[in-house]
Amino acid sequence: MPSTADCPVDQLYQTRRYPAMSHPLSDPAVTAVAARLGGLTTAEPGHARVLEIGCASGHNLLPLALRWPKSRWVGIDLAVPAIAEARQVAVEAGIGNAEFHAVDLRYFDPGEEPFDYIIAHGVFSWVPDEVKLTLLDFCRRHLAPAGVATISFNLAAGWAHRQPIIAMVRDLQAATGWELIATLNLLRDTLDEATPHGAHLRWIIDDMLAKGPDILPFDDFAPVNDPWRFDQFVLAAAHAGLRWIGESDPSENLPSVLSDASREALTPLAATPLHAQLAADFAVGRTFRSGVLCRDDAPTRPGLSNDGLFDLAVRAGEVTPTGATPLAQALYQSLAAVAPSCVPMRQIVAAMPEADSAALARLVYDGIIHGLIRPRIEALRYDARPPSHPSLNPLLLACARRGLPFVDVWHMPWGFPPAHYEVLAAMDGTRSHADLAAVAHACCPELDFEPWLQHLADRGLFQPHQTNTEQDRGPVF
Numbered sequence: 001m002p003s004t005a006d007c008p009v010d011q012l013y014q015t016r017r018y019p020a021m022s023h024p025l026s027d028p029a030v031t032a033v034a035a036r037l038g039g040l041t042t043a044e045p046g047h048a049r050v051l052e053i054g055c056a057s058g059h060n061l062l063p064l065a066l067r068w069p070k071s072r073w074v075g076i077d078l079a080v081p082a083i084a085e086a087r088q089v090a091v092e093a094g095i096g097n098a099e100f101h102a103v104d105l106r107y108f109d110p111g112e113e114p115f116d117y118i119i120a121h122g123v124f125s126w127v128p129d130e131v132k133l134t135l136l137d138f139c140r141r142h143l144a145p146a147g148v149a150t151i152s153f154n155l156a157a158g159w160a161h162r163q164p165i166i167a168m169v170r171d172l173q174a175a176t177g178w179e180l181i182a183t184l185n186l187l188r189d190t191l192d193e194a195t196p197h198g199a200h201l202r203w204i205i206d207d208m209l210a211k212g213p214d215i216l217p218f219d220d221f222a223p224v225n226d227p228w229r230f231d232q233f234v235l236a237a238a239h240a241g242l243r244w245i246g247e248s249d250p251s252e253n254l255p256s257v258l259s260d261a262s263r264e265a266l267t268p269l270a271a272t273p274l275h276a277q278l279a280a281d282f283a284v285g286r287t288f289r290s291g292v293l294c295r296d297d298a299p300t301r302p303g304l305s306n307d308g309l310f311d312l313a314v315r316a317g318e319v320t321p322t323g324a325t326p327l328a329q330a331l332y333q334s335l336a337a338v339a340p341s342c343v344p345m346r347q348i349v350a351a352m353p354e355a356d357s358a359a360l361a362r363l364v365y366d367g368i369i370h371g372l373i374r375p376r377i378e379a380l381r382y383d384a385r386p387p388s389h390p391s392l393n394p395l396l397l398a399c400a401r402r403g404l405p406f407v408d409v410w411h412m413p414w415g416f417p418p419a420h421y422e423v424l425a426a427m428d429g430t431r432s433h434a435d436l437a438a439v440a441h442a443c444c445p446e447l448d449f450e451p452w453l454q455h456l457a458d459r460g461l462f463q464p465h466q467t468n469t470e471q472d473r474g475p476v477f
């Protein structure tokens with residue numbers, strides 16, 4: 001295998017720790033819905049073979065492997081220290097269905113058996129062109145016939161405003177030897193917010209500063225950060241024998257921040273969907289996409305029938321719709337009544353026997369594409385009351401001991417201040433509320449314990465307690 005040690009991307013990741021993160025858009029429970037909406041029925045995530053390329057320390061992959069113990073999970077990354085950490089955490093958490101390899105994608109041989117899901121989050125735009133094309137080609141060769149790849153990438157439309165700032169900061173750094181944050185602050189202070197130009201650049205610099213010194217060297221200021229236009233990505237994918245079937249988040253097929261008036265203005269472009277997408281990216285300055293791709297010979301069928309829609313599981317989105325019809329009100333009330341759980345759509349349909357099923361399907365579809373309804377491929381029920389003896393699963397306990405972000409039932413990452421991890425590490429199911437409140441009082445007296453515990457329970461972080469009284473129900477996967 002040729003050495004890649006002289007590549008700046010390789011050098012960065014071998015020597016500097018990439019922050020542990022999870023990415024909800026890469027969750028197969030979400031991707032499988034995007035595939036269905038794109039006309040493809042993928043394997044059940046609970047019985048699948050899944051590969052993550054550029055998995056870093058496994059923080060995205062391990063919670064998924066724990067959630068679906070019958071599936072087989074493979075993570076690869078060229079960063080040797082990150083893969084060593086992923087393996088250690090897997091052992092600590094007793095996760096036996098995930099394997100990790102420290103290898104450059106270009107030289108990785110996964111064997112004959114194809115993958116039902118391939119995840120490449122945060123990789124495409126940060127690797128040289130040769131690796132980008134290898135990634136697409138790899139997906140085509142190693143996806144199952146109905147398999148899907150989730151590939152996120154940065155978009156030129158939004159990054160066009162950032163690139164001159166990045167170039168200016170790099171020039172200033174080269175001239176002054178200043179470190180990154182100080183240089184960004186200097187540049188920020190030169191801007192006159194009273195002008196549209198100054199206000200716009202200041203907004204971008206503030207956004208960069210908010211990412212902070214742990215992220216920026218891997219993101220805006222990475223050795224390679226190469227945003228593409230959407231058509232460039234679709235063309236390269238097609239060249240490799242792959243087809244884009246939608247965004248992982250269906251409510252981002254048209255950017256969620258696009259106003260109704262802008263959507264209306266795009267209608268003349270309906271006959272050329274690629275250009276409608278490009279115009280929408282341009283209109284909102286979109287910076288990022290998480291696209292779902294399938295093989296160009298995948299058995300897709302256009303659209304999703306009402307029955308197919310009712311086979312999904314659904315939960316209420318973060319935004320409650322306004323000005324709804326009586327049918328919509330009934331639907332959203334049913335979703336609110338089961339929140340925070342995600343329930344089979346058929347359960348909702350059964351509770352509304354008077355509803356016209358075609359009208360209901362239309363409402364559900366509209367709700368999904370506007371982000372008012374969050375779909376998953378399978379239900380997820382949990383009780384959001386904190387159990388009497390809070391207990392974290394072995395992976396979360398390992399994360400607590402290591403001070404790593406938690407990953408909730410929706411695959412969202414949650415970080416905590418260092419002192420909180422001491423309390424979290426004590427949540428092994430042996431201590432009551434009162435015991436834990438005492439631990440919290442001793443190591444972080446400023447912590448408002450009860451609301452904090454509720455915040456954890458709201459995110460489904462607790463396991464059911466062994467004694468399993470009515471009070472002790474936790475997440476049911």
Ligand SMILES: C[S@@+](CC[C@H](N)C(=O)[O-])C[C@H]1O[C@@H](n2cnc3c(N)ncnc32)[C@H](O)[C@@H]1O
Binds near residue numbers: 013021023053121123
């Ligand atoms: C920006 S990080 C993203 C990590 C993680 N997927 C995430 O989104 O949080 C990019 C990752 O890709 C890995 N990587 C870069 N080039 C690679 C290659 N040729 N083969 C395998 N992994 C690679 C890096 O080591 C790094 O862990």
